[in-house]
Amino acid sequence: MPTLVSQPATLCFSSAIDDIVFSTQSEDGVLILDLTCGGNRVNILEETMYPSLDSRIVISDLSSLVEPYAREHLQVSLECSFTDGNGSVAISPVTVLYAMADVDTTASAFTQNHFLSILSGEKLTAMGRAERIHAYGVNKVTVRADVRLANGTFNVLSAELNATDHDGSVYHFDVSPSNVSTLLELTTQKLLAYTVEAGTRKQDFRVVEDQVPPAPSLLFINSFGFEEFLHCVGTHKKESKYDRKQVRVLGRLKNYRITEDRQFTANTGWLNEAMADWADDLFRSESVFLWVNGVVGREVVLSDSKSEITNEDNNMPAFEFTYTYAQRIHNVLYSGRVSRIFDNTFDRTFN
Structure with missing residues (x-):
């Protein structure tokens, strides 16, 4: 009778799946490895296996086998059996959550103590900005907010916030300052800061005054496969380069193909230490979109970025990066907006 020697934890991240080890006294046996993805069962491996000299069957590097499916479905179930004579x-059964991060703890411990983000500290935000958090296994969070009343005194308010949606056992929450203000029914009060809690999970937000509207606001898919936002408040530049193909026709020079490459250079603005560490998740993301007027805009591709942090006491990191439209046509018009004197590299107060 074959025996199970070891297996992965029943909840793990796709970036760290331990080996499966069986022991057998037979000369060979059949191993079957299946995944359940979105309700569909997928056979990953079904082969005759031969034990090593110590009578063991070891299935290693499971992360490389499971990761493509976890990336697509975000949560999959892993099953494996071994049959000999x-x-x-x-x-x-093992539940695998998509993750491309080394969290230095077990998936169970991480999901119980953290939201699904690499951010581990206070996040700066402002009214009008979009913010999202994601939690495994809980469909409700508590929001505690510091507010300033009209008479200048301060108060602490709290309310429960329900999830807006979910992917399997992961629930999504809209924790934008405007949504928190609506939840707490703020009218004359001013939202100063708020904390989102779910058990031992905790995320702090501090509400600042935007001197200029963010340019750009970017929605990106983080290391756990979920949406987060980075709002840039530094200098924003636009540059268009043109590749012209020319030919002479009947003695006259003509452009027969003009290809525009519109590139943008953005700067995050000054970040605190926690946000500086977290901003790298944008630079490593394979899916980045503009966030325009509260909706998902065009997909963009980051072509260059510079993120540098030092341990100097006066270090105030601000990262600069270049991006371009993913689509072929770069002559992009934004309809449905009020006409402006200057483009969006300028503050709207210049109009």
Whole structure:
């Protein structure tokens, strides 16, 4: 009778899945490895296996096998069995959450103590900005806010916030300052800061005054496969380059193909230490979109970025990066807006 020696934890991240080890006294046996993705069962591996000299069957590097499916579905279930001439044995089903990060702890401990983000500190935000958080296994969070009353005194308000949506066991919450203000029914009060809590999970936000509207606001898919926002308040520049193909026709020079490459250079503005560490998640993201007037805009591709942090006491990091439209046509018009004197590299107060 084969035996199960070891298996991954019943909840793990796709970036760190431990080996599956069976022991057998038979000369060979059949191993079956299946995934359940979005309700569909997918056979990943079904082969005859031969034990090593110590009578063991070891299935290693499971992360590379599971990661493509976890990336697409964000949450999958892993099952594995081994059958030889004396019987069969199977692992306990393993829930795998997509993650491309080394969290230096177990998935169970991380999901119980953190929201699904690499941000581990206070995030600066402002009215009008979009903010999202994501939690495993809880569909409700508590929001505690510091507010200033009209008479200049301060108060602390709290309310429960329900999830807006979910992917499997991961729930999504809109924690934008405007949504928090609506939740707490703020009228003359001013929102100064708020904390989102779910058990031991905690995320702090500090509300600042935007001197200029963010340019750009970017929605990106983080290391856990979920949406986050980075709002840039530094200098924003636009540059268009043109590749012209020319030919002479009947003695006259003509452009027969003009290809525009519109590139933007953005700066995050000054970041605190926690946000500086977290901003790298934008630079490593494969899916980045403009966030325009509260909706998802065009997909963009980051072509260059510089993120540098030092341990100097006066270090105030601000990262600069270049991006361009993912689409072929770069002559992009934004309809449905009030006409402006200057383009969006200028503050709207210049109009």
